[in-house]
Amino acid sequence: MYDYSKDSRFAGIEPFEKKIWLASPTMHGEELAYMTEAYETNWMSTAGANINEVEKEVAEKIGCRYAVALATGTAALHLAVKIAGEQLYGQPRVGHGTLEGRKAFCSDMTFDATVNPVAYEGGEAVFIDTEPDTWNMDPAALEKAFELYPDVRLVVMAHLYGTPGKLDELKAVCDRHGTLIVEDAAESFGATYKGVQTGRFGDCNIISFNGNKIITGSAGGMFLTDSEEAAHKVRKWSTQSREDAAWYQHEELGYNYRMSNVIAGVVRGQLPHLEEHIAQKKAIYMRYKEGFRDLPVSMNPYDARNSEPNFWLSCLLIDREAMCPQVRGEKDALYVTEPGKSCPTEILGAIAAFNAEGRPIWKPMHMQPVYRMHGFITRDGSGRARSNAYIDEGALADVGADIFARGLCLPSDNKMTAEQQDRIIEIVHRCFR
Numbered sequence: 001m002y003d004y005s006k007d008s009r010f011a012g013i014e015p016f017e018k019k020i021w022l023a024s025p026t027m028h029g030e031e032l033a034y035m036t037e038a039y040e041t042n043w044m045s046t047a048g049a050n051i052n053e054v055e056k057e058v059a060e061k062i063g064c065r066y067a068v069a070l071a072t073g074t075a076a077l078h079l080a081v082k083i084a085g086e087q088l089y090g091q092p093r094v095g096h097g098t099l100e101g102r103k104a105f106c107s108d109m110t111f112d113a114t115v116n117p118v119a120y121e122g123g124e125a126v127f128i129d130t131e132p133d134t135w136n137m138d139p140a141a142l143e144k145a146f147e148l149y150p151d152v153r154l155v156v157m158a159h160l161y162g163t164p165g166k167l168d169e170l171k172a173v174c175d176r177h178g179t180l181i182v183e184d185a186a187e188s189f190g191a192t193y194k195g196v197q198t199g200r201f202g203d204c205n206i207i208s209f210n211g212n213k214i215i216t217g218s219a220g221g222m223f224l225t226d227s228e229e230a231a232h233k234v235r236k237w238s239t240q241s242r243e244d245a246a247w248y249q250h251e252e253l254g255y256n257y258r259m260s261n262v263i264a265g266v267v268r269g270q271l272p273h274l275e276e277h278i279a280q281k282k283a284i285y286m287r288y289k290e291g292f293r294d295l296p297v298s299m300n301p302y303d304a305r306n307s308e309p310n311f312w313l314s315c316l317l318i319d320r321e322a323m324c325p326q327v328r329g330e331k332d333a334l335y336v337t338e339p340g341k342s343c344p345t346e347i348l349g350a351i352a353a354f355n356a357e358g359r360p361i362w363k364p365m366h367m368q369p370v371y372r373m374h375g376f377i378t379r380d381g382s383g384r385a386r387s388n389a390y391i392d393e394g395a396l397a398d399v400g401a402d403i404f405a406r407g408l409c410l411p412s413d414n415k416m417t418a419e420q421q422d423r424i425i426e427i428v429h430r431c432f433r
């Protein structure tokens, strides 16, 4: 391990006494009141006032007709992909997925929970490269993918780090090819595109209340749709597909995916604070942006004209010319420090050495060993062959690999003070000395 305390570039900087997190839960008090209410009224299972209320409030916030509260965002994604598969290809025999033998186009630079449900349903994710303007699915690469696989009918897209993707362009491509859309708004709850909430654009959509998200239930997720039939099915599937009979009667395969009324109490207490959390996250993003003005870096970009992110995570991207040599294996990384230059490995190491938490950019799916045999499409249609070429004499590999090589997530906890954030900004500056 490199000893930053002996590196004179960092002289005079004190480590944080209490760790600064990437993004940790921020509680307000109401959560405990609603949890206690569940306890005292003995609604401790997967039914109760908290569940009913959060479903109503989230549907209102998003502007969709139905919201179904589930155990996790991943569970919501699974059932979203499953219902889309069933709508497209019909009900499979028990023990078979709805997407068996089918491909689906998926965001490439995202958390693996976005794409795994395609595999849960027996399908094959084909990854679509990222555009540099919002770090989301590239509409041009998606169009290219339809040239190569014209039969695909399902697109699964995420909004990375709370920044809405190019929704008009993506939707236009999807409409042209008659696909269903599953929108993963797990990270972007509260973000808008042309004034409309993310989680409103696809046919079956989801948000997450995982502990690190913009608001949390400690866990939890929600399925969002305008389709009464889809909402009804997902609710039924999530409670073990029990039929309306005196005994346990099952006509379909079931899951135990429903949200607990205790968890829903936490979500219910958090919901009034969503906009406040977004404002705090935005202030953090803007402070970093200002603080890094004199460095050869940029912040994770967004389309300020058409979208308002929720600023869940602040990220930085190092200019290509300011990257010191850095090589990443599957689990380790090496770099050579150079004056005036740095790299994510060095900056993340420095941040950690002073007791704060950053994180590498989500490693693109096409670079993940678990998906190494899967298709990957760039806007020029030649993704897979070049996918392991990172930064190579300044040459752009695919966009996802490039952002992974040069980018990193900064400590973005909304309880971080301005003074603490200034110290992180200073640490980053010192890395470039």
Ligand SMILES: *Cc1c(COP(=O)(O)O)cnc(C)c1O
Pocket: 072, 073, 074, 075, 077, 110, 111, 113, 114, 158, 184, 186, 187, 208, 209, 210, 219, 220, 221
């Ligand atoms: C967190 C996350 C999920 C999964 O949500 P969980 O509630 O943790 O299961 C899905 N997709 C993305 C993009 C996420 O960041």
